[in-house]
Amino acid sequence: DTGVSQDPRHKITKRGQNVTFRCDPISEHNRLYWYRQTLGQGPEFLTYFQNEAQLEKSRLLSDRFSAERPKGSFSTLEIQRTEQGDSAMYLCASSPGGEGGTGELFFGEGSRLTVL
């Protein structure tokens, strides 16, 4: 399967613990996005990478959140000192292209976080 891969699919943690999610985009895609989706809501943008450069961060991404994409391949999203309000599905998406682009994003299956 050459789609977007996310790991783990589900993480249960206690409040205050740190968690890390990994995303492997479609291999030829140089753009990578993280979104967060809470129950009954649409996905909300968190951050965007063009290759290894993190170019935009949403105000939703507090200082407890950090995302990286070393070497422009896979990406990680770390949440430090988790809070119950962090419980959500964290979605990774990728898209191809250099300049320009059509806006078609391809999503992974998501990593669901439950903070107890």
Added chain:
Amino acid sequence: QKEVEQDPGPLSVPEGAIVSLNCTYSNSAFQYFMWYRQYSRKGPELLMYTYSSGNKEDGRFTAQVDKSSKYISLFIRDSQPSDSATYLCAMSAKWNKAAGNKLTFGGGTRVLVKP
């Protein structure tokens, strides 16, 4: 007020009926319009993509965009129980280096097709 509004449903229809979904938006910069289907506890799957105003048909699916009214629609003909899912509209402005093709989503409409 949200940039993209979508009725949460649920929308219940009998098998074989036409499912009609829509979204309204406020940002006139949006140029690319998409519909995603999301099954429970799964990631969104791209169904339809449309650039600017107009219609697009793909099998049982028809997407319509009316930029003058800031209104987009998705029609599903001959609906099947397997079409039961949440349908998300999404849109983006013209690509820019800073934000790429950042999508803004509606809240999703839950659809139930009854056998």
